[in-house]
Amino acid sequence: MAKKKSAPVQSRAYLRFPFSDRVQHLVMLLSFTALAVTGLVQKYPLNSVSLFIVRLWGGVENIRATHHVAATMLMLIAIYHLISMGYKVFVLRQRMTMLPSLQDIKDAWMAFTYNIGLGKSRPQMGRYTFEEKAEYWALIWGTVIMGLTGFMMWNPLATVKLLPGDFIPAAKAAHGAEALLAVLAIIVWHMYGVHLKRFNKAMWTGQLSEEEMLHEHPLELADIKAGIAGRAPSAAALRKRQMIYYPIASVLGVAMLFSVYGFVNGEQTAITTVPPQIATIPVYVPETPTPLPPTPTQVPSPTPAVAAEGTSASSTSPTWMNVGPIFAAKCLQCHGDLASGGLVLSTYADALKGGKDGPVIVPNDAANSKLFIIQSAGGHLGQLSAEELAIIKAWIEAGALEK
């Protein structure tokens, strides 16, 4: 938008925003941005941009902490705004130029019809244009909604004491939707009106030039020139009103600060809860002590009977009749048909014949009988019990007789 530079008639600067207003704008700008960023990532948590921001912030708990700090900042600046507004209205008796009026609707209509080529000219506006009023009151509305719904989410226990439980998810829905509305409005309305249409630096410098005043706030300029706007009260009246306003503002201010403190610190349930109780359950609880196939100890073995027989016949020496059943029970699996190592213990003759390396039974000499040596050492596959071995030894010592 090329602007024609007209000759500077008299380049006087008009104070539009005093320092206090500029500070309020700055604090709000920062808190709003922080709230928008940390809020929208929670509204759209699975979006890749959100994930990037959450990572950058070091986790969602940090995002929430930032959101809470920014919310507190916004509440504090809102309190400051209310008190300073009260001062302007009640003490300085300034005109309430921000109040919406029927004229604003007329102005908006005039601007719109002019834009679409139906009107003759743009509206002539005062200190605050209808665009600015729309934005201001939208901000007020938004802050109230966000404050109320934010309170419900931050303090769900206090909320459900007064309201049904579904107010909390409803508050969350409204909080998120209102946030979206606010961010979109800022992008469309504020960006266009203050940055795109013309880069308006008044919120930073505090000033507008006469030319700018003439373009944007001609009625205010006229009032200033006529001496109607910004008429200061007399020193006496000022002091009198201050004496009334200061105590009231102090009480109100303290009450509001106390409310904010309660808002922020009243309830921690949404932030810190009892850590989840992970149930401790016994993990290793075996079904049965040893889930194994039946062991030989559980199987009735013929051996004790044989041993009993052996001991009962202790008056006479054992014969093949005594040791044969032991061999049959313990040895024939290998030293039967399989003839492991050439040794077969099925019959008396085979037993005495021995294996491929020679006899394993030396009658009358158990100590030199290979069968007895191997079995005494233990660990043989078909290991004989001590009783059984005693019978075998007795049998060999008695001459390893068949009968």
Place this chain on the structure above:
Amino acid sequence: MIEWFSNRLRLSLFLLVGMNLIFAAALTSRAEAARFSQPPVQFVTQGKPSNDYCLGCHGQSTLSKPLSSGETLSLYIDPSSFHAGVHNQEDIACVDCHANISTFPHPDFKAATLREVSIQLYTSCQNCHAEQYNKVLDSVHQKALAGGNFNAAVCTDCHNPHQQIRITDKQTGALLDQARLEIPKTCARCHDAIYETYKDSVHGAALTTEGNLDVPTCIDCHGVHNIQDPTTARFRNDTPQLCAKCHTNAEIMDKYGVSTQVLNTYVSDFHGTTVTLFEQVSPDTPTNKPVCTDCHGVHNISKVDDPATGIAIKENLLGKCQRCHPNVTTENFTDAWMSHYVASPTHFPLVYYVNLFYKILIPAVIGGMLIFVVTDFIRRMIEARKGTRHG
């Protein structure tokens, strides 16, 4: 000429077939002879002792060896269940696993306890099952074993190598239905207390009493072979995705009238958003926000309308809320959680109408702003071109 040739061909074919028959007959008679002479089979090809050769001794139920712990190691292999086992069916030889045994007497076996026997022997499974074996190396069982807990399961505790029947389809590798039904009982060998809880849960009861294969067994949540520690922050943060594997599958859920909206309703709620972000951003960081199992239970998951434990009953749900929010006393707090409902005029109407309000308000406000902004912009462009900007 052609006829002569075909006659020759026929003759040679006849001779060939005849000779084969004679040869086959000779072989058969040798086989017959072998069956009647003892020992039955000495060796198979590649010089390995045949399984039946080993069973000659190990098929005797009395065969055992005392261990220095005083326990008795049974060396008995039940021939009938061994023959039915997948290893025998696939012609795996005893000595393929017991590779240090080639002759008799066997080399001395040094294990003090029965448990040591298993611990020493299971490593041979890796020779054929390397994939599963390597997964096991990353498992909680293996970590426990490395930490000195000899009770920790090794391959053979779940798969008795002498009796294990085929559990996967040979072509596809998919787990067979019958094998799936057996899984909880397999884990119960060591985790019996958990099994007792599981079998009464909505999932476990369906599996154990109805043979329902839609429900999860142990391995559907815990994995198989590379079973992970389920008490870690990572496992917890991943729980919603784990349950969602089945609970967002309409094919399964529609059969039982269970909502498939459970994941997205959870994720869009405060708790679920938090857990999802933890899972995405810092999976190993614990969060105090609840996951599925904190409200629904772990092994004892019940139907939500179960009068005693179901959390569709507000009284029961309140108890769940109080686990983390002990100051909650009123039942209406439970409505702060939308119980996986998508807001509608019948369920959570307030939320539904708030959403509807903004669905109208946002486009109306922003649309109005856009109309004004765009027309203003166009107007200013026209003015700039004409040079008629006043002032």
